[in-house]
Amino acid sequence: MSPRLPRPAVSRLGIKLFVIILVVNVAISALVFLAVSRSLDRGFIEYLDTTQANRAETLAEGLGEEWARRGDWQWLRHSPDAWHRLVRQQLWPGEGPPPHGIERRLGEPSDFVLHDARGLPVIGLPPAPPDEHEPPPELRWLPIVYDGERVGTLGYRPPEQLMARMDRIFLARQQRSLAIIVGSLGIASLLLAGGLSWWLGRRTRSMALATRRLTEGDYSIRLPERGRDELSRLARDFNVLAGTLEASRAARSRWVSDIAHELRTPLAVLRGEIEAMQDGIRALDQDNLHSLSQEVGQLERLVADLRLLSQSDAGALEVQLAPLDLAESLASRLEDARGWLADSGITLETDIAGTARIRGDIQRLRQLWNNLLDNTCAYTRAPGRLRVSVQPLANGVRVTWEDSAPGVPPSELPRLTERLYRVEGSRSRASGGSGLGLSIASALVKAHGGRMVASSSALGGLCWTLEFPALDDPGFRERLA
Secondary structure, three states, rough: OOOOOOOOOOOHHHHHHHHHHHHHHHHHHHHHHHHHHHHHHHHHHHHHHHHHHHHHHHHHHHHHHHHHHHHOOOOHHOOHHHHHHHHHHHOOOOOOOOOOOOHHHHHOOOHEEEEEOOOOOEEOOOOOOOOOOOOOOOOEEEEEEEEEEEEEEEEEHHHHHHHHOOHHHHHHHHHHHHHHHHHHHHHHHHHHHHHHHHHHHHHHHHHHHHHHHHOOOOOOOOOOOOOHHHHHHHHHHHHHHHHHHHHHHHHHHHHHHHHHHHHHHHHHHHHHHHHHHOOOOOOOOOHHHHHHHHHHHHHHHHHHHHHHHHHHHHOOOOOOOOOHHHHHHHHHHHHHHHHHHHHHHHHHHOOOOOOOOEEEOOOHHHHHHHHHHHHHHHHOOOOOEEEEEEEEEEOEEEEEEEEOOOOOOOHHHHHOOOOOOOOOOOHHHHHHHHOOOOHHHHHHHHHHHOEEEEEOOOOEEEEEEEEEOOOOOOOHHHHHO
């Protein structure tokens, strides 16, 4: 069971998210409100302008008919009530009192001016209150015509001036509406920003704490994987990373322990041999010195193998690649080892015909064949068989290396190239060397841009499939990298 993370503290990221979301939402709502408000104002003014012009034309026609019926405008000069009745009768015929609001303001008799044919005022604008310091309004004028004769002029206020008189009411209503809208959006933004910042901040804080634990060496830490969003995928990737680091640390510990074990055995033998010679139990002769030399040689080979693997891990393995015939290199080494294999009770079968041109290092390839031969001789029971074949591919060369029983369980096949790994789990050097041969073979194949895969052999043992890129393969350098 993975350890649980401690309860996270308040996150600065959550606070930043909260403020950013809140400010953005309020700014967007204010901009939308202002844009819509401006658009509505312009459209409304145009509507009022058209309506006022139509009503002025209607009133002008009615005034022309009244002039024809009465013959002059004298009856209106001193009768404001008659003027009010006339305007309302013309603009609101048979509808009772005019409506309220803006429609009512557009039909006010005080917003119209009547001049006679000579331009003398008949009905003028009412005097401005003493506390108002506004310039005289600019009027729009329409001729009053009857039977082709101009009998007067009608003036009316434009809608912009009517609206100016209601600025305070309009602004108060707009401000109240804006306050309601912004307040509502602010509350909604608070809830949204608070919930989102809490949710996101909690998850990011958990990841930050887990990452800190990981940097401190606690590779057992794991994050909960909930949902299918990006954060869940990040949590899964984090868990994979933690698992990989944990496995790497365990492998490194095993690697150091195995190396120590492999070094301890020859060192213990050397020490025992030397102490026996010092105590006079064994004579200091050529045979005993040869035994010591063998143990030193074993140590040298082990150190050389470890150095080669470390160079491979660092990408610094010295490989001098040049065009060569892989089939010729393999056939030559197998012919040299045929007698040695026969002494071990192993029959060699080859199917190597033609050429197989690759880029390779002749010395490293010989080292590869030696490691595979050592592995076959160490684990194949006599009488046994070794069958090696070379097959050309579309963009490369395939080498198949099969031996007879004993085989390897399928579950163990992927681990054969692990360092110091043996299927039987034994640490005895007599059972097959240091356990680095196949690891080195895999590193050498990789250094040539190829790959090495283990499978079960039809002969009852182990089958290695080695694939190398051809000499003219365009993807060789990419695979090598």
